[in-house]
């Protein structure tokens with residue numbers, strides 16, 4: 001009963017529009033892979049719904065049939081071989097139907113798994129996703145090193161082309177889960193695996209780490225930005241460029257602050273002396289919608305708050321606080337905001 | 341019964357409150373570096389016969405578990421591990437043993453990090469803020485078991501190739517030896 005209730009409740013919750021359903025929802029597939037999963041979801045839902053209805057009907061029927069004698073001695077029931085035989089058949093066939101149904105569900109799960117996995121077309125876009133506590137490193141590997149795009153937390157993909165994701169993790173197990181796109185995939189440290197999907201509707205889909213990975217697991221989101229092939233290629237060309245030269249005097253000073261403080265010990269800005277891969281690549285940080293793994297919008301205020309004390313926003317994060325003077329802080333924010 | 345209950349409440353309150361300060365985050369100004377760098381002695385050689393011991397310097401960061409664990413993260417982030425591994429040494433000398441070429445006091449280690457050392461230890465001055473060098477110095481001391489167990493880090497999320505700092509036995513420092521440990 002509680003199982004049935006929680007099933008209904010979970011379905012009601014799934015329909016409730018807490019999150020924008022287009023962005024983070026198993027039942028709004030934007031890719032054939034998520035479509036297969038959605039189909040399986042509904043299949044199992046209706047089977048369980050039928051079981052629930054039958055159970056309640058049987059329960060109500062039994063309740064209506066029973067004649068409870070409130071007082072007096074209990075009636076003596078004669079042994080009825082015939083009825084026992086019928087009951088035996090009823091129980092036996094109910095069990096057989098249950099086992100058969102479970103078997104069908106099992107087979108369909110395996111088939112769905114296969115359909116989600118099978119790579120059908122060639123020339124995919126390959127993306128390496130590496131989990132870090134608590135952000136996603138995203139790169140588009142190329143045999144020529146200077147043609148490799150590296151970014152963080154926002155995965156641009158062309159609509160209608162197969163996307164192969166290569167997984168890895170820097171530290172602990174993380175899990176890549178964008179419910180509108182496909183099922184969960186674990187990122188295991190020191191072990192590379194691959195999966196693929198293909199998105200057929202442009203849009204921004206939200207994803208989340210789905211394997212508990214430490215303090216800031218809940219703040220380890222990402223987004224998949226599905227756009228037309230042209231838009232994707234324009235984005236890629238832009239990302240391949242070195243960092244923009246700062247043009248205002250404030251931004252020039254900001255670059256100096258960046259390169260003479262701890263920032264360059266952890267971050268890369270291509271075209272400058274900063275070349276560490278410990279934190280996200282900031283070469284084009286201004287081109288992102290959100291920062292710190294979908295935790296803050298990419299605005300001047302959020303950047304400043306994050307840079308001064310990231311530990312207040314994501315306690316435990318691998319970025320250390322940076323006690324900068326207000327002028328230095330403003331300058332470095334101006335510089336970062338010019339890195340389109 | 342009543343009395344015992346009250347006693348228990350008071351005792352557990354004391355235990356809980358007593359452990360608060362180890363988690364304190366330090367927001368005060370760190371000890372002035374120029375002061376440290378002028379007074380710290382990094383050589384065991386002195387004019388005159390007797391060795392004048394470096395007065396023990398303190399480092400408030402090594403009293404805070406939060407700071408020591410920040411130091412541990414930075415030890416990785418700033419690639420100290422690239423040369424010192426996780427304390428066992430490599431290009432650089434081991435940091436979890438009792439031998440200290442330039443001294444084991446917090447001030448000595450702070451000075452080593454900020455100034456660099458001639459046989460290949462880079463200088464991090466103007467690269468990292470002073471408070472972080474103090475945090476790292478505190479963590480380096482914990483690798484040799486020189487900090488109380490209560491503030492030393494426990495096991496990390498990484499593969500654990502050696503016991504955690506909090507269960508490392510204390511390696512009593514030899515003083516400023518001026519020479520790397522000789523192979524036995």
Ligand SMILES: [Cu+2]
Pocket residue numbers: 174175209210211212213214217218220
């Ligand atoms: Cu996680």
